Amino acid sequence: MGRAPCCDKANVKRGPWSPEEDAKLKDYIEKQGTGGNWIALPHKAGLRRCGKSCRLRWLNYLRPNIRHGDFTEEEDNIIYSLFASIGSRWSVIAAHLHGRTDNDIKNYWNTKLKKKLIATMAPPPHHHLAIGTSISPPPSSSSHYNMINSLHPYNPSISTNQPLTPHQGMMMTMMGQQQQLLYQEDMGSLVNSPNRNKLIMSHQEDSHEQSTNKGIMLLSDVRSGSSKTSTVTRVKMEHRDHHHHHHEEDERSMSSVVIEDYGMEEIKQLIGSSCTSSSNSLWFDENKTEDKFMLYY
DNA sequence: AAGCAGGGCAACCGCGAGAAT
DNA sequence: TATTCTCGCGGTTGCCCTGCT
Known part of the structure; x- marks a missing residue:
């Protein structure tokens, strides 16, 4: 038996988030929290988005204290060390870099750090x-x-x-x-x-x-x-x-x-x-x- | 100036784990 | 105990931007 889809893909918007959608999601979560249910959140927040998409957008872009770009040398070294030790467990690595997301680190590794190392x-x-x-x-x-x-x-x-x-x-x-x-x-x-x-x-x-x-x-x-x-x-x-x-x-x-x-x-x-x-x-x-x-x- | 290629990055996909029923 | 559902994760895709020819 196949897994039920987490959302109705035909009726959800995909692709880049608009500023309006960002504002809606941010506003809702700041006021109501996630409620521990990402699947139901977009409907409650008035968004035509998949819950997973909302979660990703929040975690990688909207949540407070996110830092983007300009990795420091110390951060590079931490990433090198952790990658050497535990591999591509980006969420664990991200936990050691304040304000960095796993997606950011993953992208940074794949596009820059790996090449630098090589x-x-x-x-x-x-x-x-x-x-x-x-x-x-x-x-x-x-x-x-x-x-x-x-x-x-x-x-x-x-x-x-x-x-x-x-x-x-x-x-x-x-x-x-x-x-x-x-x-x-x-x-x-x-x-x-x-x-x-x-x-x-x-x-x-x-x-x-x-x-x-x-x-x-x-x-x-x-x-x-x-x-x-x-x-x-x-x-x-x-x-x-x-x-x-x-x-x-x-x-x-x-x-x-x-x-x-x-x-x-x-x-x-x-x-x-x-x-x-x-x-x-x-x-x-x-x-x-x-x-x-x-x-x- | 136009076309092309490559890089960067945001977003999506699919799976495993664990919680809920 | 079995099944269903959600979350969270890593891997992958595809669009956009930039630089080169």
Whole structure:
């Protein structure tokens, strides 16, 4: 049985909000509150809008103390750190940035921060491939394009007692319990960064062997849909130990609670400590069976 | 000046979780 | 306990603006 639509789509207005609609919604909520029911709100407020649309408009634009644009460097660093730690959980990240909305942060990440990160991790001019498979785009948009990053469990050059640069935070996370998969287009830059240690090209079964004692993560191209906006996808993870291994779902709750009460330094330390505590974790796409990997060093 | 491409961002979509019935 | 409903979230889309040719 299908889910009933939240509103009659034929009779609701869509698209950009007019100043009059904004005023109506703002006025109503300021006087009456949301009443805990967004679905009924537009009717009560005299708006021909879907409740979800009203909620989004209020949360992202109309509610008090919203800030738009002009992210500070400190905010950038917070976003980097939190993204490195918990991934694309924008609402959690937004909770750490006063006045910012999850939508704003998401857009900011996708349009600016990600590019900034990639740009500053530009590959050195002399890197080379070790195995004769060229770095070429995936054969199709549906294929997975995995890389295995064999890194030391921690990088002694990065002290958790020192402020981390955003990139260090990202790289430390990659060396530890990072659970994000970045698109291959991003990976090309990341894996070539001066912070890398070694990347091993192999088939996936080899990767299991190589993952035993080192922090290894698979970075997969899992482009979804046809969107021109690159996004990040989470996959399942596998824990391995010497005697057995099991699968478990990537727990979305992993760090939202933990990080909630932490300041920047604590977050950084958390990221840092994670590097040593999960060096035998392997993240992978369980559907991935046959793609080639790349080796750099 | 006109056309085109790319970037930025507001808004929509669909799903999962949890509450309500 | 099962079903329905709402909320909240992340991902995606599409429009508008700007810069380039």
